[in-house]
Amino acid sequence: MDTIQTSLTIQEAAEKTGLTVHTLRYYERIGLLMPVGRAANGHRRYSQQDISLIRTLNRWRQTGMSLVDVQHYVRLVQAGDGTAGERRALLEAHRQTVVSQIEELQTTLQLIDFKIQNYTDIEQKQEKVHA
Amino acid sequence: MDTIQTSLTIQEAAEKTGLTVHTLRYYERIGLLMPVGRAANGHRRYSQQDISLIRTLNRWRQTGMSLVDVQHYVRLVQAGDGTAGERRALLEAHRQTVVSQIEELQTTLQLIDFKIQNYTDIEQKQEKVHA
């Protein structure tokens, strides 16, 4: 029967994942998350697996993966073992975009440092003038 | 006194900056860019300075600076030399967010690599592992 022991309400799930209850329902509505388990009264119950999946998704989201792509990944996870190769390919593609993002940020960092140096120079110049 | 020799039309400016003409006008409309020069017929003319400012803005945008913050920076640039200290402070703040972004991406990269390794293992052993 009800063998779900460590199942959380949507509120608790929200706290554990850092999302809002609105967002959790929204994710489910757009088909991002599989229909989550329900209690007898129709209330959602989140398993530990659900929570860890959501946490993983958050990571992908935070690194600029669109909901559509996250969705694709989730579908593969749900489809099961046979999709391991595809999942790996998807992760490798995302890995590459993350690497590119890092590289771009590092380029920008150099630019920022260059500009900061510029402004520091200006300040020193003014100090000399006004000293 | 008409020393503007290399002034570009909005079309040319769009090509040089990688933005669309729509976006260039939009940026000006929301007060992000100073009112740009106009030809006798009222058409916009972009100076080399305008172009290089826009290119710099693009950099900030690409690294997640909001239009509001970019706007703040542009205002300081327009206000002139006296704002060098403020500009440097703003850049230093942005530098810090860029550094944080890089760090977060690197954490994610490790996670991705770990998962990729997982899937590689699955392929080798055809074993069941959850995402």
Next chain:
DNA sequence: CCTTGACTTAGAGTCGACTCGAAGATGTAC
């Protein structure tokens, strides 16, 4: 003169990703 094409404006529409609100059912505390 007429068409073509680049420009102008103000305002409306789109898109991704939430975020909120209304209306109603149910569970728990006093």
Next chain:
DNA sequence: GTACATCTTCGAGTCGACTCTAAGTCAAGG
């Protein structure tokens, strides 16, 4: 047994950042 919290659905609203449309001006080419 009634207040109150928490859940439910579904639809609408918001926000940032564009993106596009309509209606109009103007200069040059055939």
